Amino acid sequence: MHDTAPQPASSRDEHALIADWIRLEGVAGVGCRTAHLLLDVFGSPAAIFRAGRAALAAHVPAAQAAALCAPMSLDTARIVEATLAWLRDPAHAIVTLHDLDYPEALRHIADPPLLLYINGRRALLSAPMIAVVGSRNASSQGKANAEGFAEALSRAGLCVVSGMALGIDTAAHEGALRGEGSTIAVIGTGPDRVYPARNRALAHRIAEQGCIVSEYALGTPPVASNFPRRNRIISGMTAGVLVVEAAAQSGSLITAQMAAEQGREVFALPGSIHSALAKGCHQLIREGARLVETVDEVLEAMRVSPLVRQAAPPPACNDALLAALGHDPVGPDELLARIGGDAAALAGELLALELAGVVERLPGGALQRVVRAT
Structure with missing residues (x-):
């Protein structure tokens, strides 16, 4: 029945x-x-x-x-x-372009996805993010570098974004899962598919401890053209992209190029002049990517990124919005119900207040007004 x-x-x-x-x-x-x-x-x-x-x-x-x-x-x-x-399933969600917790940096790229299918911790969409990408056919040293950098970045509070491919991506997710910042995997299939199949156990761990994101509808198979397109999300969600290892024709260079076009910071680890897997990173460095050898060098650049922290004068505050916020934590949907109007416009106002230090986004996505001592 x-x-x-x-x-x-x-x-x-x-x-x-x-x-x-x-x-x-x-x-x-x-x-x-x-x-x-x-x-x-x-x-x-x-x-x-x-x-x-x-x-x-x-x-x-x-x-x-x-x-x-x-x-x-x-x-x-x-x-x-x-x-x-x-x-x-309570772990599953869809975030539309008009939702308040749609990643604000992604909202402003040239062609943001209309929908994001979410499996895991939705609140990570509001975290400061950095991408770590590189070759599928990575060296042992490259994978160790990716895992070590990702763990340190995650422990510093950055959510590490990658594409769940074999090689550098897998190592980056593994490292990031050991830190507080955790990880987001942006996939090129429907949210109900795991590709490559070898990463099934990793995908389950990311869904439990981090977040899996896809713009593709349920059932979408791993079509080759989907993966270069999903790279714009990897770069678009983040304040910067770290390329660990990449051959001259690596798909990671597409992500780095998109990051540069989107105004994101591009970092590259140098390698041996005799290694084919260093050619792509060296090319990026010649084209203006920041050569980095330590995690501290990445963190120093990220701390002054306008997408992570922006020192700016407070915006002209909307008194009605501040009154609706009150002084207790409030969820984005409840706030929208209180104030009415357009969700996208409200998201923009809230971002300006966050960057100015007037509003704080709490774990779980709730918002709280910040009152400074005088």
Whole structure:
């Protein structure tokens, strides 16, 4: 027998919201950039689907407008159903571009993902982050370097982001799991897949102690083109990227290039001139990456990063926002309910207050006003 008990209104609303976001991603011929354009114009996926063909055609080609007005496809409906079932696990979540805990640095890259599928500690999305990446076919010394640097960075309070590939990525996750900062694995498959299969045990540990992040829908297989694309998330979430070992044609160089384009710090460990696995790092250093030999050199640069800590004059404070914050910890969703308005605009105001030291983000994602002694 099917359970016919009605769902609470809030649960139904949340499910409808998630369904609209997944539907927007699934519309044939509508890519990420077009979706961002439409969200800027109409405000939300639900408003896009309510707009009508004529209103949509003022901003996108007629074929895309027609596709957006068509009913949800059966394939997308199946994905929505599977996703809602997946979300029953309390360790699973979906963070949309409009959610307050969407990583703020990632929100401002050229093409941020609309959705992030989360398996693990969602609160890590608000932590200061650094990426550690490198060759899949790493040397023993390279893996030892990655593990040692990642552990030290994690113990210093930075969350270490990598791609859960074999070699340097695996070593970085292993090291970071031993520190307080923990680790985030950004994967190129659906959140219900583990690739490579050899890292299944590691993936389970990351889901328990850290966080696995994917922009891809459930069931998405390990398609080769997904992995270079996911690299923009690895760099975009972070304040800097440390390349430990990389051959001349390594995919890690793509991540480093994206980091540079996004205004992130790029670090590279030097190696022997006789090692093929040092060629990529040496190329990055010639192109302007910061040569580092110790963790302290990385931490020194990260401490002055505007994405980790910014010394700036306090912004003009929104009195209504400060009043809504009060003096006790409050969750982002509750704060939005108190003050109303646009979630993305509120996230921007909160980030400015955080950087100015007026608001503190606590473990678990709650926010608290900081009152300075006078």
